Amino acid sequence: MKLSNFFLSTTKEAPAEAEIVSHQLMMRAGMIKKLGAGIYTWMPLGVRVLRKVENIVREEMNAAGAVELLMPVIQPAELWQESGRWDKMGPEMMRIKDRHDRDFIVQPTSEEVITDIARQELRSWRQLPKNFYHIQTKFRDERRPRFGVMRSREFIMKDAYSFDVDKDGLMKSYQIMYDAYARIFTRLGLEFRAVNADTGNIGGFASHEFQVLAESGEDVIAYAPDSDFAANLEMAEGVAPVAPRAAASKALELVHTPGQKTCEDVGTFLKLPLERQLKAMMYMSDSGFVLCMLRADHMVNEIKLGKVPALANYRPATAEEIEAHLGVEPGYCGPVPRHGNAHPDKVIVVADRTAAAMADFVCGANESGYHVTGGNWGRDCPEPDVVADIRSVVDGDASPDGKGVLKLRRGIEVGHVFALGQAYSAKLGAKFLDKDQKEQVMEMGCYGIGITRVVAAAIEQNHDEKGIIWPQAMAPFAVVIAALGYDRSAEVKAEADSLYASLSASGVDVALDDRGERPGVMFAELELIGIPHRITIGDRGLKEGMVEYQARRDTAATKVPLAEIAAFVARALA
């Protein structure tokens, strides 16, 4: 591609609305243009990157035995009513009507359509397993689109759907996709982690998210640097402390703590670290009033809470309910009964594993303006009714697999594999005849990659103060020839043209900057748009028979004899 023929539109300044670096750089590099909230045009430069990502995804999906098709963006409501998602999906799903006033949706995903295809086309066990995928535009009317294409309403997703005869088959298909995803993100040159994810309420039984590690990520993942353990914060298990609970060494004491309602206040007031305090969280559930106790520096994890039987259908308790059950306002609540105030018989105490292992703790005294110090389970209050993992793990916690300690990092979810089971196939009646001529419901898996989001995530991970630094596999051009004075120097023009021709002929994805821009402008732009390899040809070097090579991450250029540059570049690209 000759850049004089291409279309570049870069700017020095980023629009004020761009908050994160990938959004700013994509706007500055002229990769995308906003058309509305969460709706973007992909400009020529951006499309080249998108296609690179798509092609790698496509190659690996095909290599993994998945077959490509293309399902419609606009889908009739009937299928979605049949699966129940027409009612379940809420305003995130875009609904439209045609001229006959019939209902349609703009697909946020395609389980319904693919399952409809499966139930019509796949009728014998001999046809299974099968994995279909497409790369298609999605629309989700996000309550808050943001960060450019990172969370846009319209985006491009690769979604694949596997169909198997049984759970064993499904788990094999799942593993094949898991491995394919690992290869895809490795080939794309991204630093990522596959993390164990919550299967949520869809009823599936295995799920992993592929997270690109980046500080700007919206998700938090916990992983063990010394092992392959990695999980979503919601999923990472907070293991019980190894050491048994210390024996009580202090007497229970009531201390006056007027106005000290938060753990931080109390800690400062009593000059005690948060690790010595218990904090109380009050909920109402199907079982009644529940008092949850955690170490004060830990955060309650609401997904884990929901998995504790005593907290089925929980919701935060109101101030009135807290007053009624504990006899005290929030801020002074705790498990230690106080005569005339506490009502331990009506209160279910759920303690986090760490909290349950604490001795000589500080907590609310169930009396306004008072805390207790030297509190101990069993001695000063009953042992907790339930001990469970109800907190989010923190940096330095023991890894659940017993290998080292956990670290927390932020991530951007770029892929998700999900063993769905029969959630859709049962509803839509996707059945087949097995070897014994018995009708069986298919086992499904679904597997998504946010193509457009991958592009943004790659920039979050690969940039510097000058601009984007593309991983070679997804660069809009692998190599650029920066011809200095192309419009003025016959020698430069001749050598640049000939190098461009020979690299092109050998299949290198090369761009020739033949625009005759001033060197400063040219270098700044090429660095901003992040071309990983640059060959600079100028009169100055040509006098000595030399050109220069500089990788985007290099701090200085390397002089290379003109005659050797093609071979040099071939090695750099390898």
Next chain:
RNA sequence: CGGGGCGUAGCGCAGCCCGGUAGCGCGCCUGGUUUGGGACCAGGAUGUCGAAGGUUCGAAUCCUUUCGCCCCGACCA
């Protein structure tokens, strides 16, 4: 949806409090000088001041309504 903020030239912004006929930087156009790190000189073009209504002799500025956009907030590729 709740809270906060913003709509002025292609982009980034000032002007608004305190009404008086719209300005700066970048970009763009013309000519010249330049040409190894976003050049310099001279000249030039560009706005229904988001929209509608109101107050006023007069509105970018004050009032009302409305639309759009951004940021913060527990369902996601």
